[in-house]
Amino acid sequence: MIPVRIIQPIRPILRLSPVLYKQFLKRYKSGKESGLTTATRSEVDTNVKPLGEKVKETTKTVSYLGVILIGVGVTGTLFYAVFRELFSSKSPNNIYTKAAKRCIADPRVEDKLGRPITAYGEETRRGRRQHVSHVEYMGKDGRRHLRMKFHLKGSFHTGTVQLDMFENDAGDYEYRYLFLEVDDMLRNTIVLEDNRHSETASRNTDLPSFDLKF
Numbered sequence: 001m002i003p004v005r006i007i008q009p010i011r012p013i014l015r016l017s018p019v020l021y022k023q024f025l026k027r028y029k030s031g032k033e034s035g036l037t038t039a040t041r042s043e044v045d046t047n048v049k050p051l052g053e054k055v056k057e058t059t060k061t062v063s064y065l066g067v068i069l070i071g072v073g074v075t076g077t078l079f080y081a082v083f084r085e086l087f088s089s090k091s092p093n094n095i096y097t098k099a100a101k102r103c104i105a106d107p108r109v110e111d112k113l114g115r116p117i118t119a120y121g122e123e124t125r126r127g128r129r130q131h132v133s134h135v136e137y138m139g140k141d142g143r144r145h146l147r148m149k150f151h152l153k154g155s156f157h158t159g160t161v162q163l164d165m166f167e168n169d170a171g172d173y174e175y176r177y178l179f180l181e182v183d184d185m186l187r188n189t190i191v192l193e194d195n196r197h198s199e200t201a202s203r204n205t206d207l208p209s210f211d212l213k214f
Helices: 010-016 018-047 051-087 092-105 107-113
Strands: 118-120 133-138 144-153 158-167 173-182 189-194
Touching: 092 107, 092 118, 092 133, 092 144, 092 158, 092 173, 107 144, 107 158, 107 173, 107 189, 144 173
Parallel strands: none
Antiparallel strands: 118 144, 133 144, 144 158, 158 173, 173 189
């Protein structure tokens, strides 16, 4: 086994001169502090991100924010469309509901079609009932109009309801006409409302008849 000799340089220096010992101790402390300073600087330098990474992260954050804002905008548009369709008095769905209730409540319609009476939209060849046909247009009177057609079915007969509404000065829709054509041999027509007589004669020449085309 080889003996190991431990060298202790401080004691000989201390024996030679206290001045040399103080200088050695001062250099030892200054070297230790400089090592700590270098280590601290290296840690700080590694934690600081380059400018390129900061730009990338900022761009990514802005992109995510843009996607979120677009999503909020689309959601708000959908909510507005649903609200307008369900709750607005001028929506086609509400106009259809009110017109159907008015027709069903009329005693003449009840006597002709028979109870119970149901309302529905257009029917395909396979018997599926689709949405109610309607169209919005600008009339020659400069007002916004809405035409609609739907069907009623009772225990005796079926019928086709046709209506035309116009926007009044207050911005609300009023009936221009509302009638029911009964699908029987005589093709009877039950007029629930007809306000075309209040229009001027010059405008009456340009108004369509009850034959509504979609």
